[in-house]
Amino acid sequence: MAAERPIAPFGRRLCRVGESHATGGYRIFSLIDEVGPEPAPGQFYMLTAAGDWEGAGGRPFLPRAISVARTSGRKGAVRLDFLIDVVGPGTGRLAGLVHGDGCHLAGPFGQGFSMPKQLNPDAAGAILVGGGIGIAPLAMQRRALTGRGVASRTLLGFRDRAHSGGVEELFGCEETRLAFEDGSSGHTGYVTDLLLRMLDGDDSGRGVVYSCGPPAMLEAVRRICADYSVPVELALESPMACGYGACFGCAVPLVRGGYMRLCVDGPVVRGDEIASAMAGEAGAG
Amino acid sequence: MAAERPIAPFGRRLCRVGESHATGGYRIFSLIDEVGPEPAPGQFYMLTAAGDWEGAGGRPFLPRAISVARTSGRKGAVRLDFLIDVVGPGTGRLAGLVHGDGCHLAGPFGQGFSMPKQLNPDAAGAILVGGGIGIAPLAMQRRALTGRGVASRTLLGFRDRAHSGGVEELFGCEETRLAFEDGSSGHTGYVTDLLLRMLDGDDSGRGVVYSCGPPAMLEAVRRICADYSVPVELALESPMACGYGACFGCAVPLVRGGYMRLCVDGPVVRGDEIASAMAGEAGAG
């Protein structure tokens, strides 16, 4: 039973960059969308910088899927904030956008996070478990939960300080517990240590977990939740060409056999739908 | 008997843009070359804007051939000025370069203009006939002639004022006679009218003609000079992939049969070597 799904305007639209700045090792920029609806937490957009998208070596060529990290209403428009981790030519271009630049936007696409009661009628609250760039959709979901008066706790893990960009900005003064693999602050180790501790101390049957982050982290979260019989929703990634179900490229293997199109039936999936959160990894399958 | 040919440093080199500005309908920009020799008038370079060369639609992909319009010595470096007419993606990129931008440069390449005595031992002076963007190499040649004390007269033709960029800047206070097809100033009509008038009034056996401009103009100049038995050198264009003899793409048909590689044996050719200055035109041959 999934959350209601905002419908995207047909086509792509040219939007202007509101502002952009660095945050930790990442970059945040905002687009002013004068046409589209307010997206649901966990939904994503397909982005293409206008003008100079295709770069040296003929890439980027396809648009890039980016989760929305925060929205704010403006008169007759929605401001969409995106958190970008530069890993290649596409994210490089997006990270280079500055105020006034154009960027094509299609979306919002995909199935976002459910509310806790949809996953577990007895659910009293939620735990958000994120890492790296994966904090973006969780920040949206946390706000949505708070807005509906649902209690939630946030656990975030990072390799080191340099890879924890966006936390303060996106989670603001909301309480978060942080883990750093290099021990630079908070808990030293993995964010899943924090999750285990929380579930051990909890009446876990009354919570649900939302998670987004690197595949290895997601897979650990998926297993832990299965062990503790806690419903979990994971926001996955896979290579996407179109984002709206046209190319069948974003296949993710299902437990029941076959594949889902992650852009249509995800990117948020229930932990028990998939055999592994690492199936989209290089050479997998 | 061709002029001596400066040798290009092997490879391409990254240079910085000194300055750039609009001039008439064109754009002038300069590159600071800390490695190469002073080019000869009529030679050209292969240019590739650094970073963002490949653009929307996967073009430009190859470097673009651009004549040098002016040089000036700087301590341990040569400043090269280029005059750009935006006709497509490559010239568009080059015209967008501003101070401090990087641009790869290979060259100088090709065979430049001869001195009058090399074309005609009796030559007492020269007539330069140019139009449009073709004024760039002629400006170089005019300076070289003046530097060697050879008298020359310059006739330049343009469609209209908007297409006469660079004249004042490149020819400065040197005397030029101008023709405008739209009658906006100078002679109303073609520059070849001026040439005919000059040859009719001249002891044309004692002059040589240098010309660069649109193919139709070059062809008219070639025929007139043949009629008057005046030696003429024409700076031609043809599509070029490499500029240094590697691709055999820049073929120009020769009167004696076969083709020359314009980048090796041109771009300056003698009028009597070619059957037509319009052979490089679309679908020609």
Place this chain on the structure above:
Amino acid sequence: MNDPGRSGPAIDLSTDLCGIPLAGPVLNGSGTFDALAARKAFGDELLNDFPFAGFVSKTITVEPRAGNPPHRLWETPSGMINSIGLPNPGLSAFCERDLGPLTELGVPLIVSVMADSAPGFAELVEAVGGRDGVSGIELNVSCPNVHSGLIVGEQPDEITALLESLRGLTDLPLIVKLTPNVANPELIAAAAEAAGADAVSLINTIKATAIDPDSNRSWLGAGGGGLSGPAVRPVALAQVRAVSAAVSIPVVGMGGVTDGSSALEFILAGARVVAVGTENFRDPRAGQVVRDGLEEALHRRGFSSLAEAQASTLS
């Protein structure tokens, strides 16, 4: 969808493809636009403004197929490789579940089918041909024949035999989708025409592969895939030109169509209509962009109708 900035009078873009009337010459390439998924993503706005003058379904097979294991996509210089592997619900689920909604798009429907045997193709053609609302059938012949082991689309004899076995089964136009992975696609096209095909479409994707940048493995789960997008346009134009010169049935031209100019290039190379594939992924409205751009390009080049450009022979 007339661009208000466009100059000149509207140009007549209506045409037909072997008896299928089309409001314009732009289709989608099979497998590059799922109208039902798009309707889910974009809602009914899609139908009010459907980007193609005719809709070609994703290729269906007799049995359902899950498709290839991931990865299925790789971005290449000005193009992409896909190894999707024809996931589809199979013939009966397609007819029961998808066909109805597809006939409601408001444009002629062409159903793409593939099998690895002549009886398989026959079953598909008979079942699909017997349904209301289907205007044509595209035969995707890139699969190895289970009996001969030969790729049907690579062998003129195989094409002849296949078409002869199917021709009597339906009155609907049969469009043969050619593979580009042959030395002389015009020989295959000529064989298809001689055996009763009503049109040919090309190009399908070009065999390609990608190496994982971080390991000694193939990036694609299936080991290889097919190249599409602007990178292949020059190859597609050459094949469309060679095929158009060899047959008199109409040609559906595709391979890197991204805008009006590239669409016009295909028309001048001999295509009657064009199809848009990969560009749909970059812009869901690409079909309209191409259509409007073509109108503009025809105008710029002095053609007063599409028919005039279709009739102009390339020298």
Place this chain on the structure above:
Amino acid sequence: MNDPGRSGPAIDLSTDLCGIPLAGPVLNGSGTFDALAARKAFGDELLNDFPFAGFVSKTITVEPRAGNPPHRLWETPSGMINSIGLPNPGLSAFCERDLGPLTELGVPLIVSVMADSAPGFAELVEAVGGRDGVSGIELNVSCPNVHSGLIVGEQPDEITALLESLRGLTDLPLIVKLTPNVANPELIAAAAEAAGADAVSLINTIKATAIDPDSNRSWLGAGGGGLSGPAVRPVALAQVRAVSAAVSIPVVGMGGVTDGSSALEFILAGARVVAVGTENFRDPRAGQVVRDGLEEALHRRGFSSLAEAQASTLS
């Protein structure tokens, strides 16, 4: 030419190609670097710093050829089409005028030859094979056979017959340059190997065409040409992989090699050495850039020598 910024110890890049010792695995593609013209443009600096570990000449024919009428070039998305038409001075002028200077480049010389008949090839192989300073002969087999009318490189039988007629004429390694315009290049390669070829090289350019944007004509003087550059790399990798799996003679891989990473992709796909073509036009030193980049890429991927990467099989 070690990049001072490169980290890690130097990696051994030396290798050999069917008995031709090479200081590194980067050659030029035939017809994409004219060492004599380059020497004229760049002077002797070229020789001090020659960008390739072995030099492949432009294809020569028995009689001189002027080449195709203009236009000969068209830029495409991430690539280019050429229709150069093999201009060359012919066998005797090549031997008398060009061969001497080419043997002075300081790297092994491979001479590329083409004919439209077996006797023509025989004349070329005997003449070139009898000259000092030639290390190998590349057979460009993309021309139609004047006797059969078939394109030699598209037919396994034709390749077998050609190789059998040439094999006895020289002890020099014979490298067969395959055409990519076939369904199964591995069948051609296997036929070449069986008939005594010492190596195969691929890909040559893919058949392509371009339409003049301003008129209803072909842009290229010859009507069509061949596509090269990064756009074709995914196709080249697939063919190199298929051919490498089918033969045990070494493979020269090319088609869109632009840097160390793309060179490594070809090596992992099964190529023993790579050749750089179109990228030479963008950067005259491209051969060195690729060589240095390959050293870097091997290091990054944890290979301690080129041989290790050459031996690693792709899964």
